Amino acid sequence: MSRTGVFVCHCGSNIAGALDVERVAAAAGKLPGVRYAASYKYMCSEQGQQLVKDAIAEHELDRIVIASCSPRMHENTFRKLLKDTPVNPYMLEIANIREQCAWVHADREQATEKAVDLVRMAVAKVAKNKPLHSSFIPVHKKALVIGAGIAGIQAALDIADAGYEVTLLEKESSIGGHMVMLDKTFPTLDCSACISTPKMSEVAAHPNITLMTGSTVESVGGYVGNFDVAIRQKARYVNHDICTGCGLCETKCPAKVTSEFNQALCTRTAVFRPFPQAVPAKPVIDPESCRKLIGKAKCGVCQAVCPLGAIDFEDKDKLITDTYGAIVVATGYELVDWAPLYPEYGGGKYSDVITGLQYERLVNASGPTEGKILRPSDKSVPKDVVIVKCVGSRDKKKGRAYCSRACCMYSAKHAHQILEKIPGARVTVFYMDVRTPGKNYEEFYDRAREDGARYVRGRVAKIFRENGKLICRGEDTLLGRGVEVPADMVILETAMTPAQDIRELCAKLTISTDEYGWVQEAHPKLRPVETQTAGVYLAGACQGPKDIPDTVAQAGAAAAKVCILFSKNEIEGSPMISAVDENKCCGCSACVRVCPYRAVMLEEIDSRELSGAVKRQVARVNAGLCQGCGACAASCRTGAIDLLGFTNAQILKEVDALCL
């Protein structure tokens, strides 16, 4: 007969405040197999855990039920606790009487009754628990970082500095992401290039980092410690081993295409480097715009002019597979395509209505206007500038409901730069709230106002051109009166959205995204840089709108998580995996078919059957691959294969207990 101990947690007043914990403990005491039942203010505290240890010793308990918060919170805490007691850590069940009972039912009587039911179910289940021992999985100490913006670069550098090998993937032809597009960064106004280009060159030179630009993830298999990843490196048509980056081909190429890096403010050639400080500092050929590759014309002038013959039009995509122990997703953000969403702001037909990133390229010394703020339409210096915030953000109907977090700060930066670089300029900022939640952020906002930026509280309803001016129609809600501000140039601070192909990547990594496509972290507060899939971590804006300080902090955190994983030669696999009772298995391979990880295979075994020794097929589970989903257990008619920790017997008992 099992000797069960039941411990009901008050969780301060969270549980005790909503249901009668004493009655639950009393009811638990009377359940069959329960030797000891008690309740305590904080079961997860030091004293609470000591209470369990003492009770185990005193009453020779062999299995434990904790009625407390969700197992997702403290199942591991109590498992670790049991490690130094004679009770096996898996002889434990947790009844969730907080998130799914105390907090969600107003009626105290009903909540208490439900808590008693949940405890009875847990006790019935734990009666069927068996001691489980974990298996160990080897760890390949090599990391894959997807996305080489500041998040990816920082994560790769930290992992590499810890002495582990890193492969850094970037889908564009140069690393640097969005940060390298910026001119200055808040709140210290230090120049973005000065703090990001050194890191970029450090990445290129680091012995532990293999840099692969123009590359994306084709497929991901395996599991933590043993991800076999196929990477597709797009054809570059330029042999980077020979090329020295002299740039002669770029000067000769006839093709003219809008430059994505410069936010379509100017054009680039088909053989190009996105920006002068690009890393790798060697050009690639864009197949969609190269006349020879499209087959429009013979051309090939770059090949003819290249002194080292580095141009190779026959180059093909390369598919490289490798095994990685951990993966860091650092795919960053993109700005929302505001034009179709906001026809009232001109819908993109006014070239002087630009986005924040377009402004950054204008004010950037290596940008198309060498840092002089000239409005795109007639390249004149704009005197009256209007900045419109929350374009696409905080807009349930047209854009996204969330706040993009960084625009309040960089719009103050934009205002400051304009007032500093254009004497006599007038800057009006239409805002709803100015959110300055960081160190020295509020002071930075004060400076922008001191510089003379006029902050008008009210959302712009319409931007239209009249007599050569862009009229921004808003309401100063503090005065309660409508206002029309004429402007030479308007900067829209548009919403951040996840990178374009994030959903396909997440499907490959079996991690999920929220409705907008932001990668879902394991727990918003407790595990912000981890995902549901063990071994897959995340850093930066791919998880949600973020500014550079938070991004770099997360990159460091993700790198730390990877180093924790790599600090051990093997990791303890969860023991809650499937196991086969070979006597019952008739080899019908129903389980083999449903396993998502191909962790179950048929194997031939010697067996004694009626007429003597025979060979027959039975299912076998590969402990390393099995992730414990239980699809096989549900597909097996005879119950030969079962999921340890959630066996048929356990669940049947749990169902019966509910209905007593």
Added chain:
Amino acid sequence: MAQLQFDNSAVLAEKIAADAGVTLSDCYQCGKCSAGCPMSASMDIQPRQAVRLLQLGMADELIRSRMIWLCASCHMCVDRCPNDVDLPALIENARYQAQRIKLCAVPEVGKFNDIFMENVKNFGKSQEVILEGAYNLLSGNLLQDMGSVPHMLRHGIIGPEIRAVREREHVRRMLTEAEREDEGC
């Protein structure tokens, strides 16, 4: 300006919001409706402030305002509102509640609407001449738009004939029934 008294007419505010099918807490007072409103320049309170008054349970001040009568119900505000607050419906219901206690801060608008509906009740159709004439008399600005009358007469734009609906009795009966229904809610 006297101190604000919140919730001095909270029940009326909730009724107006409920009839309009609007959740007042959706509005975070961003001002995009007032910004886009063509009539906002001549309004005593801004459209955003109308919602603010309802949020604070001060519907009494709203139904006494000129704003609800000057609204041209062009729906510019609801189409651009980031939180889909149906402001025209709020204003419409504010007008119904004002009319129930015979309030009309812009009497000309009230008179124009009454004459228009009288016309429709009598003839089943709006009669331009009677509408213009009666309105000028009742509102006191006798010569309004009189300058263009000769031009309209010469080109037969307006004339003496009355165009009436044959079953105008049905229209009258229908409208009185609808009026009683409107009083009820």
Added chain:
Amino acid sequence: MPVNKKWMPKILAFCCNWCTYTGADLAGLNRMKYPADVRVLRVPCSSRVNPQFVLRAFQKGCDGVMVCGCHPGDCHYTSGNYYTRRRFMVLKEMLEFNGIEPERFQTRWISGSEAAKFRDTVAEVSELVTKLGPNTVFNERRAENV
């Protein structure tokens, strides 16, 4: 159960650990309120739920059974809920064919961030089952069935 208390249905909800169970926890974190007649049974994946468990629940006296998991395509184990979908699209029909009111058995896709959907689903199913009354069709506790 004291006689004068309004009859409360007993509803068992198999919830997948990665999505619906997380959504239920989130509903708790946000202090959402929903009827107290649903008991959640945690399973690693909705594909762990053997249709025989559902029959067992009805047999032992449950008035309603739910199987909740991630939206197809979002399964933590990639293909788990594709099997769930087939198994219970068929079981749903079999139960109705055998005379069990179809509303008693519900399968729903509720993700980890859809706390409100979990609350609304529980409220909806609880109301549905309360309207249907106790499960007399497939319940060995009811005397006349023995």
Added chain:
Amino acid sequence: MSDIQSALRERARELLEDGKVEYVIGWESARGEDKTRPAFIRKAEDAGRLVWNRFCVNSTAKYLLHDRWPKGKIAVCARGCDTRAINRMLSDGQIKRENVYILGIPCEGVENKICQRCAHRNPLVYDELLGESVEEKTDFDRFANVREMQEMTLEQRRKMWEDEFTKCIRCYACRNVCPACSCRECYADQYRTGWQGKQFNSVENRVYGLTRAYHVGDRCIECGECERVCPMDLPIMLQTGKMLMQCNELFGDYECGLSADEIPALGTYNLNDADSFG
């Protein structure tokens, strides 16, 4: 019919004489003219006992499961439905094709009501065909009985199934005769795990009935043996018929036992499966 019977006897004798097969599974006449029973002929001279007439109703295929590791080949007289049963067991990996020597018998239908709804009178797989293939029957609705049942109201169906399953005596004959039931140890016998109790009430019977229907539903070859052998005449084919109809409606047209490597409907999926769940 008789020329097939003589061909059958003659081939059986030759196979047994040459020692190509260990024994032949067929039918022999039982007491009285209108009865037959399965026959296991080991010696050539007994081949004369084999008969083939319209009373050969027993399915011969499942007996292969009682001898999964035979020393030599086993010859089996197989009608259309028997060959589907063999395909069933091959797909489930329960027998090896090389252990079976199939004597295919084209069948115009025997004294069994299922034969009015038989779409595969000709053997689907055989080593020898003991007669010309007959014309297949197509003028019937495979799910007529299920559709008719579906017209009834929920209450009527409940009442009907309750009455039927109250009769069930849990003799498990339906399980023992079904080619799709090939588990080494049936779930119903595993009392320790506690799937199925031993109580003898309508609900326990219905749980068994529904569970078995669910276990074999997506692999049922519609041979009708379960209904034929049921001592209490329960309409078991209605349950598996409903399962098959559902598979047809939800996953595209679906028939079992047509080949030796089939994947059951519930053992696979495709991305745009029907999904009426919220």
Added chain:
Amino acid sequence: MLRYAYYPGCSMDTTGVTYRISIEYLAKKIGLELMEIPDWNCCGASSAHAKGKWQALALPARNLAIAEKRLPGLDICVPCAACYARLLAATVAIRESAETRSRIEEITGVTVKANANILTLMDVLGTEEGMAACAAAATRKLTGLKVACYYGCLTSRPQAITGIENIESPELMEKIVSLSGVECVDWDFKTECCGGSHQVDAPTAARPLVERIFRNAKSNGAQAIVTACPMCHLNLDMREEEINRKMGTAYDIPVYQFTQLLAVAMGASAKEVGLQKHFYPAFKRLDRTLRKAGTLQ
């Protein structure tokens, strides 16, 4: 087949006369059959829904009921924007809620199914068939005339009911009127309100709305404004001189109905489209365009 039930509206016989005669000319030319709803009543325009919700629904509901009975199966073409808004609002309200429908049937005493779709004249002419017929008939080109297409607010708002894709700058009228050879300028006040409902009872508040339309049209190079509603046309046409006088502006922008331009392109004379009836002289600009384009009648 270009065959629709037709709801003209009260202003068609009076201030909208130029719209009516140009529509009739156009309909004859392209074989558009407009079957007027017998004994239709006033749609209530802006006054009905100011007085009460059920009065605002009852008036259009009666028209829908007659159309369903006497002209079954035909969609209803409504040239006037205000009437279009009222009939559409009633149709949507009745379709969306059975309770509204039963109460309306009680009030009006007639059954209303509201299954006919409500279309503006632009929707009708904008169909493939309509465009083909107009293109074929519009032989005379008004090349060189720069126009600003003004939709007004009621033909496109609220988006929830009209379902128009881009309510800030639709393209439908441009598509149709350019068949007459005119050049449509890109401007920003296409669907902004002209304050039509308050020009009589709140003139000082409403006049600036008309002025800003002229201002934006002029600053984007428009020589004329094209409307598709009798109220917008009257409002802009009648107030232009007064605005020039009172607000010191010098707008010289005649206002045409889009059907007038199409009719002229199909050979109609100035009198046949009632140019002489305009408040702001509209003949000169059109005459000079035709003369320059060498296609004078």
